[in-house]
Amino acid sequence: MxxxxxxxxxxxxxxxxxxxxxxxxxxxxxxxxxxxxxxxxxxxxxxxxxxxxxxxxxxxxxxxxxxxTSMSSGSGGELSVRTRITLIDKDRYYFRGVDATELAAHHSYEEVAEWLWTGRMRPGVTFTAPEAAVAVARRAVDALPEHTAPIDRLRVGAIAAAAEDPLRFDLSEEAVLGTARVLIPTLVAALPPQPYAHHHDEGPLARRLWGRLTGHEADEASLRALDTALALLVDHDLAASTLAVRVAASARAHAYAAVSAGLGVIEGPLHGAASGLAHRMLLDVLERGTAVPVIADELRAGRRIPGLGHRLYPGEDPRARALFALMERVPRAEPALLAARDIVATTARHTPLHANVDLALAVLTVSSGMPATAGETVFAIARTAGWIAHALEEYGERPLRMRPSGHYVGPRPPQALPE
Structure with missing residues (x-):
């Protein structure tokens, strides 16, 4: 120097x-x-x-x-990472200091994603993907077995899109933002349309995604609910998948690889797949006409009730509150809404747990004729924008800072060579 x-x-x-x-x-x-x-x-x-x-x-x-640092020890022995993206505080959460539920109520998913990435609002923005990237991703996804889960399709689509992009190793902010604006619509376009669905390849992302989730005709109230769900789920601080993305970005993996890391983690039943469990429970309640035997069966089997409670919110999950309010405007959602309320009321007799976003998302997927995996798909597409925001933030930090030291508890050396 x-x-x-x-x-x-x-x-x-x-x-x-x-x-x-x-x-x-x-x-x-x-x-x-x-x-x-x-x-x-x-x-x-x-x-x-x-x-x-x-x-x-x-x-x-x-x-x-x-x-x-990088990574420091927080209260209760938990790891903490500096971030300027999302704050969760007292049953509310904020994107760059702005109430996230208010953002989702007044802006589209694409607009909220831009806010998360840049701190600037771009009214009316839509994401489009070049035909070459979409064609490569579709060919790769179409080659998978028919029973392949949506998350596996998304992972393969992301890998295929990466292979088509010679500039994927450019980690400058401008390049990564360009990748994000192309990758998200590519993932949606790579998903196979549902039978009898009127699918769209242009316009708002929620409309394009709808025909990949259900063959039911889209009404404006349902589309608004799907778009808001995407915006509400775009980020939620350092969830497990987001931490995986930051670890990958810390090692300077490109944006496609970082997103792939997130998709690998999101498939767990305690993360993105939780809405599918709530979906199946909701169908069971609708079939049996009451939540009482369904809740009893879940507890008898030693399982926690899906769609209830959240470790970060002592009260009601604000995402669930916002989504439930929108579903009340969808006439065909009334049976699923009543079933969800029955679940909450029945469980509250013994444990006062509030509904979380997985139960609200299940109301959307059940009432729209979507499969149980649809909530996980919505979750993954939405969270991709948040993962990009965290990857961008991590690229600006010291490389390889996500490298904790192991606390070795095995046999002390020297040990004899095994025979």
Missing amino acids: RDQQPAPGRPGRRLSTKETAEVLGVKPETVYAYVSRGQLSSTREPGGRGSTFDAKEVEALARRNRRE
Whole structure:
């Protein structure tokens, strides 16, 4: 690191972009990401070819990054990661400081995704994918067995789209945003249309997704509910799949690979697949006419009741509240809504648990004639935008910071060679 002459009126040592990147342990393009986020200030010197940075400010940022790290131990031994994307606080959650349910009520999924990525609103934005990417993804997905689950189709579609993109290793913010705006509609277009469905390949993403989930005709109230569900589910802090995405991004995996990591985790029954369990339970209640025997059977089998309770919300899940309110405007949803309320009331006799978003999503999927896997598909498509936001944030951090140390508890060495 060499000394530079102070700029007039700006006392102190100045660093070049390359020197600043070395101090921070990042790529030069990441230095400008810090500038765009207001974490670092730059000055273009008269007659100079690039920007310079105040050495003290750079060193302070480096210290802050080391101190707050990467990954630090939080309360209760849980891991915590610095993020500016989502805050969950007192039965509400916020995207970049704005109430997420309000955003979803007034903006489309695509608009909320743009807000999450850039902190700017782009009214009327829609995502489109080039025909070449869609064709490659469709061919790969169509080659899978007929019984293949939607999440497996999405994973294969993401891999195929990556193989078609020669610029996938460009991790600059502009390139990653371009990838996001193409990948999401490509994943939707790669899903096979449902029989008898009037599928669309243009217009809002929710309308394009509808025909991949059900053969029922779409009414405006149901489409609005699906679009809002996508916007509500776009991110939820560091859920398991999101942490997997950040680990991949920390290792500088490209955006397609990071999304693939998230898709791999989301399939678990305690994550994205939870809405499918709630869907099947809701159908059981509708068939039997009451929730009492259904709840009894679940408890007798030693299972928790799907669609109820959330570790982050002592009260009602705000996503469920917003989605239930929209489903009340869908006439054909009334039986499923009544069944969901019966489930909550029956369980509340012994344990006062509130409905979570999985139960609300099940009301949407059941009343729309969708399969049990549809909620997981909605969840994955929605969360892809959030994963991209977290990958972008992680690309601006020190590489490989998601590398905790193992606490070895095995036999102490030296041990004899096994025979």
